[in-house]
Each structure stands twice: as C-alpha cells, then as structure tokens.
Amino acid sequence: MLRAIIVDDEELSMRRLARIAGELGGVEIAATFFHPSEACAYVRDHHVDVAFLDINMPEIDGMELGLRLRQLREPLQIVFVSGYDRYAVDAFEQDAVDYVLKPVNAERLAKTLERLSRRARPPQPPPSAPKLGVRMFGGLRFFRTDGPGRETPIKLRSPKTEELFAYLLCKGTASREEVADTLWRGLEPDKAAKNINSTLYYIRKSLAEAGLEPLLLAGRYDIRIDAARVDCDLYEYERLVQHAGKGKRPGLQAYF
Structure with missing residues (x-):
C-alpha cells in the first residue's frame, strides 16, 4: 500500500481528502501537515510514496514544496490539490501525477489513485516471441x-x-x-x-x-x-x- 502525506493549510479540505482516500483504499495517509516545513522534516526521516499538496500556502507555495520534497526523497509522486485551475500547466511541468480541483470528490480521487497505482507497479517485460x-x-x-x-x-x-x-x-x-x-x-x-x-x-x-x-x-x-x-x-x-x-x-x- 502506498504511504502518503497531505499538506494543506485548510483543515476542512485536508480532512475531506484524508477521509475520501481512506474510504477508497489503496493508500495510507501516514501524516497530515498545515506547515510545509513540518512536511519536509517528516519526509526527511520517513518513507513516503505520495504527497498531496495544496498550492496556495503562507510559508511557501505547493510548487516550491514539491521541488524540496523530491530533493529529500526521490522518487516521490506529487499530486497537487487546489481550488484554482490556473496552476495546472506548471504542475505537470513538474511531472505531477495529477492535478485535482477542490472540493475533492470520490470519483475524481479514485482516478488519481489508479494513476498512482500504475506508476508504482514495476514495468512488465514484453512477452518473448516464440x-x-x-x-x-x-x-x-x-x-x-x-x-x-x-x-x-x-x-x-x-x-x-x-x-x-x-x-x-x-x-x-x-x-x-x-x-x-x-x-x-x-x-x-x-x-x-x-x-x-x-x-x-x-x-x-x-x-x-x-x-x-x-x-x-x-x-x-x-x-x-x-x-x-x-x-x-x-x-x-x-x-x-x-x-x-x-x-x-x-x-x-x-x-x-
């Protein structure tokens, strides 16, 4: 099962995402953070597969946080979660797995989790020719x-x-x-x-x-x-x- 963290300065959004992810399964929310600095400290010392990141946060924005987290732990899959769609292009330039608009719903998050699961699977060798x-x-x-x-x-x-x-x-x-x-x-x-x-x-x-x-x-x-x-x-x-x-x-x- 994938281990994930959520970083969001909005408590209701964070709780909603954690609840829906828990109901869908396939991912364990290992920790949640309001402050990016706390997330960096956690990732430095713990195994994490996925980070769900809000973009508009007071300390540093989610784009910068994604870069810092990947410097601490590579490979780390990033999913940006935002109330605005204007950052989508920048997000995918960072090779984000997905860009999810708030409020998050189960149907949309299920697609994100499937993408994460596909990336986590080791590539299968092509069948050998007879x-x-x-x-x-x-x-x-x-x-x-x-x-x-x-x-x-x-x-x-x-x-x-x-x-x-x-x-x-x-x-x-x-x-x-x-x-x-x-x-x-x-x-x-x-x-x-x-x-x-x-x-x-x-x-x-x-x-x-x-x-x-x-x-x-x-x-x-x-x-x-x-x-x-x-x-x-x-x-x-x-x-x-x-x-x-x-x-x-x-x-x-x-x-x-």
Missing part, C-alpha cells in the same frame, strides 16, 4: 517453443524437407550450388534448383502454420538461417566447445 526449437542429438525434432516446457511439435512434409532444413541449420549459410551438390547430386542444375525452391517453400509453409515468422533468408545465390531466432542443441554444444577452448566450430562430419 522461437523455433530444434533437437539434433538423439533424433531430429522440430518444434515451436514459447518458453521452458512449452513445446508444440512441427511436422515437415518429407524426409528430404527435414534433411535440407537440418543441413541449413548446421551450415548457417550455404550457396545454392553447394546445397544442390550435397542433397541433389547427379541431377541437372535446373531440376536441382527447382527441387531446392519447392523444398524451401514447404519448410516456410510448415513454419508459418506453426505461427513462426520467416527465418529462412533465400537469395539468388545463397540461403541462410537467422540463427538468433532458433533454439538448437547443436548451437549450444558449439558454444560449450568454444567456451572450453577446444578449437574451432565442429564440421558437418561431426554430426552426420
């Missing part, structure tokens, strides 16, 4: 992963489709000529090129049906995988090998 999961050791598997333990299998069209995809995942980048020579050796170039394009199409189709964004980048001469969006046990193995200082990236012969 990734392609690949397991090569212990049997080839493809799946969509939405986090630990959240896997959805992806079925590719044929063994040849799986073979091409696994080959590209291992290589990272491969020329079309290299792919044709490795997976369609002996075929005429035009026939091999047609097979490559149709197989790439079916890989992309399976990924799209699984709700994954395209991660195959096929150019005129080469094809590459966006490895940053793939969770693959082979990549993890390579990182461990490199970390252990055991040499360069293992060649394809280590896996086939």
